[in-house]
Amino acid sequence: MSLSAVIPAVIPAPVSLASDASAPAFRLSASTVIAGDADAATALARILETRTGIAPAHADADVAGAIALRRAPGGPAESYRVTVEAASILLTAPDAAGLFYGAQTLGQLLQRDGTGWSIPAVSIEDAPRFAYRGVMLDVARHFFPVETVKAYIDRAAALKFNALHLHLADDQGWRVQLESRPRLTEVASGSSVGGDPGGFYTKADYGEIVAYAASQHMIVVPEIDVPGHTHAVGLAYPELVEAPVLSEHIREIVREYGGDLPTTGVPYEGMAVGFSSLRIHDEATYDFLADVFGELAGMTPGPYLHVGGDEALGTSAEDFAEFMGRVTSLVADLDKTPIAWHEAGSAEGLDEETIGQYWGFLTPTDGMDEKARTFARNGSQLILSPADAIYLDMKPSPSSALGLTWANGPTSLERAYTWDPVAIIDGIGERDILGVEAPMWTETLRTLADIDAMAFPRIAAAAEAAWSVPLGTAPMRTWPSFRERAGALAPVWRSMGVTLPASDDVSWSAG
Missing domain, CATH: 3.30.379.10 (Chitobiase/beta-hexosaminidase domain 2-like)
Incomplete structure (x- = not known):
């Protein structure tokens, strides 16, 4: 049976x-x-x-x-x-x-x-295990219209996720209209990876997304990733950014994935990361950030603003520490709780309320875990997003036409399921974890069908890590149970418009 x-x-x-x-x-x-x-x-x-x-x-x-x-x-x-x-x-x-x-x-x-x-x-x-249960959608590498975002909200809310993290700006484009800084969308929103069209959300569009998310019991967590990932900012306000730092790492990515090297003042359509930086010692930078985060705070009723802080390879360690201290304090002064990727844990002076988001591996490398522990030591908490488990843009199998493999990929459904948040970082227990988030980066994704092909069924594995009791502590909280339950839910997901991908792990029900 x-x-x-x-x-x-x-x-x-x-x-x-x-x-x-x-x-x-x-x-x-x-x-x-x-x-x-x-x-x-x-x-x-x-x-x-x-x-x-x-x-x-x-x-x-x-x-x-x-x-x-x-x-x-x-x-x-x-x-x-x-x-x-x-x-x-x-x-x-x-x-x-x-x-x-x-x-x-x-x-x-x-x-x-x-x-x-x-x-x-x-x-x-x-009842939920963790208070924060999120999905992230990157709309900077490729832009997605409001209806696509709302469809993704529907899919996530049905699995009891309660936060939508929107990655609104990166080297490839700026995606939200701000009255205080109009050139961001006038000049810096038109490009995407691979030369595809860009786009942006008007303030009305953004309000529609926020309101729709609220109707599905989800908050929106907007991210403006700084000080790196800011080449697009330089298209609109060149006085705020440094020249691209063209390391050998950047050149390797360009050789592997194609495209041109980043050039000052030219829209960036490639996939390299870590070459851009805001000017850390220029007060105009902080005036800019006060405008951006201040206006975004007024547009976003949820408690969080995400300031990024990852892959700032074009910024020195000293400058990075100074910058992250200032930007997290700026956000806290807006009565919002800052969230930053775990690299920010290396910065002394970080606002003590800052929540860290760990994107490292199931087995931490290169001091990822030590940086993440900083947030708990400060009396704050972590969001767990281990890249080699629940980055939904990783290829699910070697033959997948979509996705990347840099996070120890491909990432099978079984690996996406068989991990537990408290087992990742030594010294980090249940009380130190605010929740779990499954990011979806979109370098290779262009449509809702692409998003669905990468999300399902691994998004369901992330949902269970975020909501359910610890792995192996109940009969339903096992890999054999999950794969059968996932297969049996195929009719529910199809009724929502999801085209389910072929899976080596799941037999989709036709019922």
Whole structure:
């Protein structure tokens, strides 16, 4: 008997799930009513209609045979409880997010039942392991329109992610309109990797993304990566940047991936990193950053601003330390919590509230772990994004036409799943970890179909690392269980418009 015949297909794995195969299921029909919380009812109705074509009506009060959605005290933030019986379904949660996540679980439980649809008899208690559960989308290397970003939000929210990190600026282009610095989009937004068209989000576009994310219980974390990754800034404001530092490392990347060497004042369309830098000792640089982060803070209701700080190979160690101290303090003074990539941990004077984002390997190299430990020593926390596990742009197999392999790649689904956040960095325990984030860099990606091909099913593995109990501590939290549950969810993902890639690890259900 397969696992899927015993364990309903839910990802991420709940804290507890009891099912009774002998008990009758709840049958969905045109007369089904969703009662209770209006926002959660709207979310659940959308899920059910997308999956089945049935659009349940909403009632403010409970009615017989209804799917009841209720706020109930008790339990941690974002938690929920579900009881499914033949006659009714009861979903309770202490907050709106918990009801939303319970609705996502009900959508995953939905299955074909002859010519109709049903939800099996189950009892679920669930809560997230980590407070921060993110996905990152790089819109700088290739630009993606608002509708694509919203589609990615849908995919992530369905897996209980609650943060969208947008990488809004890099050497190849600047992607968000700012009234304080209009030349950034007038001059520096038109290019992408490989000579593809660029683009940018107007302030209205950005507001639409933020509002849509909020409707799916996700915050937006905007990133302006400094002091490196700033060649595009120099197109608009050349007085703020240094000349490109053309190391042998840069030349090797150009030889491997093609394109031209970066040239001052010329849009950069290649894939090299680490050659650019802002001018660290010029006060005009900090005036610029005050404008950029100040305006972005006003456009972003979430608590975080990401300042980058990675791969600043064109900046000396001393200058980097001075710069990161100033920029993280600047963001903190805006009443936002700064986030920086783990390299910033080498900088003395870093604002003590700064959250570190670790992009190093499952087995740290080159002092990555020591830099990451700085954030915990400062009394702050880490976001774990091990590149050789959950960088979703790494090739999933050697034959993949998309993706890169620099992070010990290709990265199989099994490797993406079989790691645990507390096992990466010595001395970093559960309390030191704010959460988990799965980045998607887009040097080789141009469309939503490309994004889906790289994200699925590894994004589901990242979701389980972020939400579920530690690996191996529950029957569902194992590799064999996960691969079967992932395969069984194929109909759910297809109903969302995802074209699932061929996989050596997963047999996709046709149901």
